[in-house]
Amino acid sequence: MADATDVTSPRQVELQLQEPKVSMEGHKVDTIRSLKFDGKNFLAYKEGLKAALRARKCWKILTGEETKPEKDGTPATKKKRKEWREKVLLLNDILTNTLDDVTRVRLAHLNKPQAKWAALVDDFEKKSFAVALFKRRELLNVEFDPDNESIRDYIHRVEAIRQELTLMQEEVSDKEMITALLTGLGEKYENMVETFDNLDDYSLQQVKIKLTSREERLNQAKAVTEAKARKQGNGQSGVGGSQFGSTQSDEKEISFVKKKRGRGGGGRGQAKRRRAEIDCHNCGKFGHYAYECRAPKKDQQQQGGKQSQGNSQ
Structure with a gap:
């Protein structure tokens, strides 16, 4: 037996059908x-x-x-x-x-x-x-502007003209599109255009892929060239900086050595000055201590003098 909640009135069915x-x-x-x-x-x-x-x-x-x-008098009519x-x-x-x-x-x-x-x-x-005639003329005379647009932008621009013509009931074939795209390219793509010996052998999609691939390769080559130029520029700057840095390093090293030597020399100089002030108690001369003195010792001289005096008496 069906549940009472599953029962739907005819009015509810009608409302459900009307909602959509x-x-x-x-x-x-x-x-x-x-x-x-x-x-x-x-x-x-x-x-x-x-x-x-x-x-x-x-x-x-x-x-x-x-x-x-x-x-006709009928209800249906x-x-x-x-x-x-x-x-x-x-x-x-x-x-x-x-x-x-x-x-x-x-x-x-x-x-x-x-x-x-x-x-x-x-x-x-x-x-x-x-307007359609004007647009057809625009399609035939379209030109790629490499300074202000990419090849993708150029393709989109040509496709937009085609779309406008389509809205005007003016059909543009794929072959006409290929001709317009290739004719509008400049000297930059001249060599590639010459590779299209027979346009019947290429679809519009293939031509667009080939054009965009060509641009990507050119952009990659340009990026590599610029990277090399920057690297060389940085290398030259680095060499100059290295030379300059080594000069500074050398100067610092020399300065450090001079200071080191100055400190050492100054120490030895001070030692020399202090030694020069030393008075030898043995010989009375300056510059050394009595135990370093090479002159005969005073005590020995005094004892020798006393002995000579005693003998003379």
Whole structure:
């Protein structure tokens, strides 16, 4: 027997089924709010609007591919006609609130959203065609600026032009992209460009990888060269510093030795001065002690003198 808590009423089922729809609708509103035509971005605006309206099943109504159902008195047709009117109101709301002020005022006299859209297409897609021609010319004349961009930045710039042309319904083939990329390179890459004998043998991805790899090798070689230059510079500075340091060391050593010798010499000098002041009690001369005296001892001289005097008497 099923637990009572597992029983779900029909009303609860209906609410559960409606919850995702409410969440999805909120998401749809957010995508519409992000759309904004500023008078210059018609192609990008058109692509965003097309995606949003297709999600709401309104795009074909706006473009005129889908028309209002004819009356036949059946409930199904009445329902479809009601849905049609609701979608037309939604389209009018979306167009009015996603246009810039100038364009909105200019189209205010047109009541139907289909008429407003037709006016936008007639006006801005013609301008977009002229812009597309300009972009194609820009793609053909693009040039790599090695002083202000890396090869990756250059590739991204060319890809951005291609993306703009794609939004204008102007397809750019991979071969055209390869031609544009290689033609825009300067003398720095001339030798590498010559290695592409047949462009049909290379994919766009292979060309981009080869270009970026070439740049990485050049950067690595440059880094190695700069490192060697710094090392040599530091070595020369080190040699000079070493010589200067050895000079200082020598001077310090000499100074130390002089001081050492000065102390030793001074000590010996003081000893000499002290010795010079010594009065020998034996000979009466200065410079040595009596026990160091080489002269005959006084006592011996005195005894010898007494003996000679006694003998003479």
